[in-house]
Amino acid sequence: MKSRVVVTGLGHVTPLGLSVDRVWEDVCLGKSGIRALASELHLGFRSKIAGYCVDFSPENCIEPKDVKKIDRFSQFALSAAKDAVTQSGIDFSQENPYRCAAIIGSGVGGLSEIEINFEKLLGKGASRVSPFTIPKMMSNAAGGHISIRYGLHGPSFAVSSACASSNDAVSYAMQLIRHGVMDVVITGGSEAALTRLGLAGFCAMHALSEQNNEPEKASRPFDRNRVGFVLSEGSGIVVLESLEHAKTRKAKILAEMLGCGASSDATHITQPNEDGSIASSAMQNALNDAKLNGEQIEYINAHGTGTILGDIAETNALKRVFGDFAYKIPISSTKSQLGHLLGASGGVELIFCIKAIETGVIPPTINLDDSDPKCDLDYTPNRARETKLNYVLSNSFGFGGHNSTLIIGRYQD
């Protein structure tokens, strides 16, 4: 008998703030977290806008002596994990530490650390490269720091599949719990690639929106005038545990993780498979895993980054899975408010799916003023909707051809 997997804690670091409830409120109100780039990042990038976590200060969750030794993406993860663990009420000193794990997705890891120390290497020589370069930049550092913070002796590592990293991390965490390998897993994703090299690299790919005049309107998934995504940063972390474990400690259960599914396009390292045929199999696998049929899904949090090809490919994939019913399911892309948090996006969006079930609100896709005729589904344009939700689906796709889908359900005993 497989264990059921439930969610008992949520934590966010986003450009709209750090409180899960406040971020959720703002997302539903259609507020944007996208701003003009900080002036030190004005280095001739065509894209001059981003979703920067202005409210974040590491001192709130990290000892002063450790702040400089931990990269921003791990700092985000520690902060979000702290909120998730607090909400879950779990006391790790009372747990078997060998049955508690930390699986944290990150597409990039500590990019700023690489940049800073490469500059030192070229400018001042090898002897001036910081001994913290490697422990800060490695993409598994977030999971490592969380395991240290809470004394978890189960596995801790990074899952890295670009912008699908969080969903793949959560999927793996679900399997650990389902199969009785772990009782509790802290999981999700974290990303802080809003750096000079990160911006320059994505700009060079022509992947980013260059609609710089009105930053709040630059992220416009599914709109006819979308031209690319807006680079953003942050973290979304959840506490997952087996239903039995949550019940034994009388935890408040926020939602149930019902299904996960993944696939690989195996076509091109960055371009999505336009007909959506492979991405659709990730969704179908997740539906099969959850033992649901498509018509039971009541809301979809789309990957919807706002790139020209990606939004069409996802639309096509949805039609392949859901057929005519695809036109009846409310869909939205909360990247319209927050931009694209890369490997952290799935974690943040999983939390939105759970809040949608909890509050009965479907968040809008903002800046959807003129629908692309090739994107003709119901993307919940510009205004939130209220409805009771039992089953929701969340997509994340990543460079490398990774497609990863999660299905979340209202917890029913």
Added chain:
Amino acid sequence: MESIKEEVVNIIAEQLAVNKDQINEETDIANDLGADSLDIAELMIAFEEKFDININEDRAEKISTVGQVIEYVKSRRSADA
């Protein structure tokens, strides 16, 4: 201008996030202030940059107290002068 001692103490206090009052010449950087090998390597880089000297690695391994850092910096500065 700050003395070498003051500057060494400032760097250690900032790097390890400890109060300057906790640091005197007898303070052992690892045992008294909890610095690990990476902290010490990072401190040596900070001393090199601040005082514009090169700290030989074999020598760095023999340094354990704040007083030894100050002595070493002074000797290097007069040697280089």
